Amino acid sequence: MADGSAALRTVKTTCAYCGVGCGVAGAVGEGRSVLITGDAAHPANLGRLCSKGSALGATVGLEGRLLEPTINGKSANWHEATALVARRFKETIARHGPDSVAFYVSGQLLTEDYYVANKLMKGFIGSGNIDTNSRLCMASAVAAHKQAFGADLVPGCYEDLELADLVVFSGHNAAWTHPVLFRRMEQARARGQKHVVIDPRRTDTAEGADLHLAIAPQSDVRLWNGLLADLVRRGAIDRDYIASHVNGFEQVTAALVESDQSLSAVAADCGVAIEDLRTFYDLFAANARTVSLFSMGANQSAQGVAKGLAIINAHLATGRIGKPGACPFSITGQPNAMGGRETGGMANTLAGHMDFSPEDRDRVARFWGAPDTTRAPGLKAVEMFEAVRDGRIKAIWVMATNPAVSLPASGAVRDALAACPFVVVSDCVETDTTAFAHVKLPALAWGEKDGTVTNSERRISRQRALFPPPGQARADWKIMADVATAMGFDGFGWASNAAVFREWARLTAYENRDRFLSLAGLSALTPSAYGELLPVQWPIGVDGEGTPRLFVDGRFQTPDRRARMVPVLPKGPAELTSAAFPMSLNTGRIRDQWHTMTRTGLAPDLCRHAPEPYVEIHPEDAEALGLKDGALARVSTARAEAVAVAKVSDRQRRGSLFMPMHWTDAFAPSGRANALVEPRVDPTSGQPEFKHTPARVRPYRETWKGFFLSRSALMSPLGADLVWRRIPQDACQQYEFAGRGDVAERDVLRKALTKRLAGELVTYEDAATGARREAWVEGDQLVAVLYMTTTGRLPSRDWLVDLFQADLTAEARSALLFGRPPGGPVDKGPMVCACLKVGAKAVTAAIAAGADTADAVGAATGAGSNCGSCRPEIARMINAFLVTPKEPVRAD
Structure with a gap:
């Protein structure tokens, strides 16, 4: 923390973590000290921050930072490193063609970085082989949006989450992954908003919901199709809206009748009680103002696109889109996943929400002055690393991400990188992936970056530098621009990030007769106006005004301006369990960690709520296997084996396992979850299936x-x-x-x-x-x-x-x-509140003393009074105490 007596320079920027896009105020002191608070004026968070955002000040040190270029592990200068990367890429392209090289990029990049990477690879190298780690998060939602709306368009805004009378969380543990938005919805519940959670696990979001549907793995499409069939039976669809604005309704309803859509049949297939299913369908039918939030629990599936379309179908059939408090809402996972989707960061898109039709491709090529612009999509993430492994891709540049941990079957990804003739990694820190790099390029970290990001509600915000670049670190866009120039390409000589942004904004408006994505009003920003840019949602008109909500007039980005309902059929898991692997492994995130811990792992407070890799298992499964809570367990799949602490909990569905995906070689090499995951993908989106891998588990039996x-x-x-x-x-x-x-x-x-x-x-x-x-x-x-x-x-x-x-x-x-402390044992218990360092023992003592609400516990201990992400856990502890009163607990 900075000395409070000194005058501090306050910089307004944007949080580094999830897709909420919270505004942050950083009061910068001497050296690299900074006091982090929420920006009360930012419309995404109105001053709130979650535990991760609150701890950003603990992550800005230089521990583990890359501060100089290296070539084969030896220090180099920028001229040497840039020249080598340019030469090796040019030589590889000359010998093997443009598709022999690839970029793998990240939602941690700024929009300006994304734009330059896409322009270089697709426009001037002439290959579609650039993909982003957003492929692992939101690709299925993108594909569903494009099929239904004509483009990757998120209809709603955060205000809708407060205006809705019903919020359906489909594979979305908002209490942990988007806690700031969850607090807004938690407040809406005080006026009567209802919450339904669709998730095989009883998460913190599900714990406090009005209804939790613990569906069987991969039964989402069956559930939503059953809902649509039920709405048709009730006469609860909006036929006027369909007649005016929607195609495909008849085809969808015709496909539904091919299977039994009775409540009993759907309930049986989904593994839920018929009474609970009826309650969900009743709630959906009764509440015109419904928002259906879907996230990685729905998207990360070999059926992810079908799940997204099934949700959208229900909204289109009832006209619940483009209206206050009513929309299907794909909520993104990374701070700039949307910026990447906009600029063409995915292998199957071009910049500005353009595709590979001859008209779109030629338009982009003319704008860039790049006649060799690729004419076809490139390889998606999983395909890309398979191509690296089998030798089709001979040079790859990884930017701001850690695929050696985050991709499925990550052991095979490591094998691919180890065998690749030329690997470049630009990042701010050492990672599992940098270990395979022939060239490492030091990039700016969150506290030094300057540019823009786009959040889940299409809101563009400025990210501003708190500190000057350390060592020789450079902006990602500048690193790529210098390499492009060294390769002999024109058009990369921008003087500043503001100039890159202006070019990007001009492209969105270029020959734009029907594309919703337009930043026309920002295309002539002066450097000063760019520096002072306030948060604004696209589309942005020539007057600079943003657009909170899409499809208000019922017009979509399809040729006939009508939305499309698409028939989707439910399927069972792509790979069934077996005697060898009888359980279903689901991987995901935890409350206080982020991706592969390169940033959050620097903040001790964030490492205490879940300090070690764990595998969650139902008590009956654990008893049958001889697993004790807190003991080490071996989790095996056909791909790999991991060791994690057994967490026995009835919040887990029988026959299923859950493991967090965050741990790395630096923190727990035997606990890497994604090494276990089979690299199956959705055939349309290419998004991997992280939610169902056949597995087995047994005690580790350490000596x-x-x-x-x-x-x-x-x-x-x-x-x-x-x-x-x-x-x-x-x-x-x-x-x-x-x-x-x-x-x-x-x-x-x-x-x-x-x-x-x-x-x-x-x-x-x-x-x-x-x-x-x-x-x-x-x-x-x-x-x-x-x-x-x-x-x-x-x-x-x-x-x-x-x-x-x-x-x-x-x-x-x-x-x-x-081996014991003087004066008796000191055990604070597991961490509950990471913000204020309050352990479970203190919370339990407050509950035992009479604190019977989360607010009362907050008043007694401070827990839950800051970001609120621990409030669901506190509520669960209160409920457990009330059900089974315990002896008074002393807070150590």
């Missing part, structure tokens, strides 16, 4: 376990055969580990951990229990702690972690040997 606390992070991994996890703490790094070997394995680990430690060694060993306790002390400072055991229990880590933050007393030194 010993331990932990190591150290003031500094280890310089090298602990070994591939050892199960270990790193948990950042405020003043130290915590390593948890377990093994299946003997004393020799433990000795090898001990030597690796302690060979560079200095100071006085305090040690205790008990051969009978295999217990070993060692501590290194230098002066009054604790340097490191190592505890191991083969049969005994390990003590709470909280009190040991706290010892690193103060001078050691004589009593504390003794406690290190005894």
